[in-house]
Amino acid sequence: MAKRGHGDGSIYQRKDKRWVACLVLEDHTRKYLYGKTRKEVQEKLRTAIAEQKQGILATGPQQTLAAYLDQWLETVHKHTIRIITYQHYESLIRNHIVPGIGHITLQKLTAQHVQSLYNDKINDNLAPRTIAMMHAILHSALDNAVRWSLVSRNITDLVSIPRVTRRHEVKVLNPAEAKRLIEAAEGHRLKFLLILAITTGMRRGELLALRWSDIDFDQQILQVQRTVNRLGKYGFVENPPKTKSSRRRIVLSSIAIDALKEHRKMQDEARALAGAEWVEQGLVFPNIFGRFMDPNRLGELFHGLLKKADLPSMRFHDLRHSAATILLSLGVHPKVVQELLGHSTIVMTMDTYSHLLPSMQKDAMDKMDDALQ
Structure with missing residues (x-):
């Protein structure tokens, strides 16, 4: 184990040359942070310690976004919305969100991932209103993930969505x-x-x-x-x-x-x-x-x-x-x-x-x- 710097906490280098930082949580379990350099994991550790003090440190199990969305929709959100809304949400998650970014680990999901998804959908001529609904779903789901301490913040707050315009030309009878x-x-x-x-x-x-x-x-x-x-x-x-x-x-x-x-x-x-x-x-x-x-x-x-x-x-x-x-x-x-x-x-x-x-x-x-x- 490499020598720790003053105030670094538990930082060491593995045999495969990757650096690891270890933080002991309140329940005496450990959270491991990884990086290519000592400086990288040292910064991650400092951020984690600060988040731990603020009570916003993500401590939940790692899972893909697809797995989390399925759990969130079926066990939490399904019971608070109408059946027609549930069907619409499930369809958007299955047909658009999961194929695009569902494979990404929830804790590693970034604003860039989500923004790229929206941009791809714009290029595929998906209606802005539909993309806005996808954004609403992800925002609500990640708000819940923050409450469950699965992530430390809702990264969709950093994402821009296309301007919603009227989807249909309104035709009226005189x-x-x-x-x-x-x-x-x-x-x-x-x-x-x-x-x-x-x-x-x-x-x-x-x-x-x-x-x-x-x-x-x-x-x-x-x-x-x-x-x-x-x-x-x-x-x-x-x-x-x-x-x-x-x-x-x-x-x-x-x-x-x-x-x-x-x-x-x-x-x-x-x-x-x-x-x-x-x-x-x-x-x-x-x-x-x-x-x-x-x-x-x-x-x-x-x-x-x-x-x-x-x-x-x-x-x-x-x-x-x-x-x-x-x-x-x-x-x-x-x-x-x-x-x-x-x-x-x-x-x-x-x-x-x-x-x-x-x-x-x-x-x-x-x-x-x-x-x-």
Whole structure:
């Protein structure tokens, strides 16, 4: 063993010429630090002693990032998130994070490793929003690793992520186009769902989870209390709305109330026609047998009606944007639109529909001219 320098602690050189520093931990176990030179391990030892005094020294077992992420997701994070979020996280970890950096030991993972992963994904044309979600996963996982004393700090704090831009071009219907779509749906079972989507701005999952018990026809009020998604092996999964603001009360228009009353009569006929095959779940917009409507089937029917109405292709979610755009263009206060859509803040509403502000300002100035002339 080579002679130790004053204040070095336990530093020695092995037969293979590698230098080793040994630090005795509070539980009397030892932590070994390795390097090519005496100076390198001496610096590592000094850092470790300082971290030990601060209570941030990583003392956990060595494992790959892949092994740790699997443990973290299955034993910790899975029980704090929704199934749909869990599936999304698991997919990103399996398809993007693990193939890129999963082989690296957790304790040896650096900001450069993570930054290179993001840069590779950018070069592969992965959406910035997806990379941002990967970053959120790694940041949360490494925060937990710090709490477990597996690493001394969260290196993702040192990583830059690409700027997130809107992934889809928002397409909206004006009032005339919305009316044309509804007219094209005359006689179609989707007509009443489209009316409610356009007049309330409800999300697809909220509409498909809506039950008759959620509607007060006397007060003309609808309660949004749940949402539904179809998730692979899990099938249809119902959850309460994700945020408190999403769980909301919507005052219905007369057009919507009349449509729902007509729809209820037609559903009674469909129930009788299905006979014993009908499964009563109290859904307002079920499939032809009373069960949850498949979101993909809804999309197919929706695109067929767009084509019939000679309207450009768009996502079903764009009906939500259409509802907000129509209301804002009619001068409805943004705070009312925020509450209708279930946005958590008015800032979210205005950021989403900021493209309308110039025309709204022009209307405001025209009104100012009228008032002062």
